[in-house]
Amino acid sequence: MHLFDLTGKVAVVTGGTRGIGLMMARGLLQAGASVYISSRKAEAGEQAVAELSRFGTVESIPADVSTEAECLRLAAEVGRREERLHVLVNNAGATWGEPFGTFPASAWDKVLDLNLKAPFFLTRAFLPLLEAAGTEDDPARVVNVGSIDGLHAPSLPTYSYSASKAGVHHLTRVLAKELGPKRVTVNAVAPGPFESKMMAATLAAHGDEIAASSPLGRIGRPDDMAGVVVYLASRAGAYVTGAVIPVDGGRATTL
Numbered sequence: 699m700h701l702f703d704l705t706g707k708v709a710v711v712t713g714g715t716r717g718i719g720l721m722m723a724r725g726l727l728q729a730g731a732s733v734y735i736s737s738r739k740a741e742a743g744e745q746a747v748a749e750l751s752r753f754g755t756v757e758s759i760p761a762d763v764s765t766e767a768e769c770l771r772l773a774a775e776v777g778r779r780e781e782r783l784h785v786l787v788n789n790a791g792a793t794w795g796e797p798f799g800t801f802p803a804s805a806w807d808k809v810l811d812l813n814l815k816a817p818f819f820l821t822r823a824f825l826p827l828l829e830a831a832g833t834e835d836d837p838a839r840v841v842n843v844g845s846i847d848g849l850h851a852p853s854l855p856t857y858s859y860s861a862s863k864a865g866v867h868h869l870t871r872v873l874a875k876e877l878g879p880k881r882v883t884v885n886a887v888a889p890g891p892f893e894s895k896m897m898a899a900t901l902a903a904h905g906d907e908i909a910a911s912s913p914l915g916r917i918g919r920p921d922d923m924a925g926v927v928v929y930l931a932s933r934a935g936a937y938v939t940g941a942v943i944p945v946d947g948g949r950a951t952t953l
């Protein structure tokens with residue numbers, strides 16, 4: 699079997715309806731996995747399914763994963779359809795920018811609930827299905843989406859966001875230790891700038907400058923995200939756990 703082949707594997711991608719989640723869902727499908735995408739809006743899910751169906755078997759299950767109850771419900775919904783889950787991608791995320799002096803408590807709760815607590819509660823909720831899929835040779839995989847803003851101090855006033863992403867990176871290491879013996883790997887991807895709704899305003903205002911300031915001279919492309927998630931989900935990534943992989947054209951890695 700090809701080192702990067704995902705035929706027969708089942709994946710869940712939260713926030714898989716647009717942006718980075720959609721890029722990853724497409725990559726997983728093209729490598730042969732069947733994919734469940736999830737986000738709050740049912741209509742966005744159906745639109746993404748229409749776009750992704752030409753690449754393979756994909757279904758949308760809407761859920762707001764910022765509460766544990768919804769994380770449990772999403773796992774139960776997938777569990778009604780599948781006996782095993784090979785790949786869980788914790789990608790859904792949100793940001794908030796506001797000056798230090800007025801940055802509100804609500805922006806801490808909203809961002810930490812989704813960016814940091816959801817990966818924990820989802821991983822726990824899906825653990826029985828992940829354990830059912832994982833073997834010594836081919837463990838099940840959890841892929842958390844962090845950010846280079848969790849590696850360096852960001853230029854924008856996104857206090858809860860950058861803290862949540864540093865938290866995601868460390869939670870990744872903690873869960874890798876916890877779940878390795880259960881034949882589940884846990885890794886994080888730390889993206890640099892990629893086109894998405896979250897990044898639209900920043901890239902519209904500073905896109906050229908951001909691209910020029912990276913050693914590779916561009917922002918990220920969909921295949922850059924597809925490539926890293928397929929690597930981590932496939933036999934090629936079977937011995938990697940607790941890693942945080944920057945995919946950023948060198949923006950943070952060469953600072």
Ligand SMILES: NC(=O)c1ccc[n+]([C@@H]2O[C@H](COP(=O)([O-])OP(=O)(O)OC[C@H]3O[C@@H](n4cnc5c(N)ncnc54)[C@H](OP(=O)(O)O)[C@@H]3O)[C@@H](O)[C@H]2O)c1
Binds near residue numbers: 762790893
């Ligand atoms: N784009 C970048 O340059 C960049 C860089 C570093 C890290 N990241 C990270 O990459 C991930 C994806 O970001 P993106 O840039 O692709 O953002 P995006 O375009 O805003 O996409 C966010 C996705 O998450 C879903 N979502 C939002 N709140 C949710 C909730 N409460 N429950 C379930 N799903 C929810 C959204 O769908 P609904 O609105 O339908 O819920 C959407 O599918 C995030 O974790 C982000 O921090 C992005």
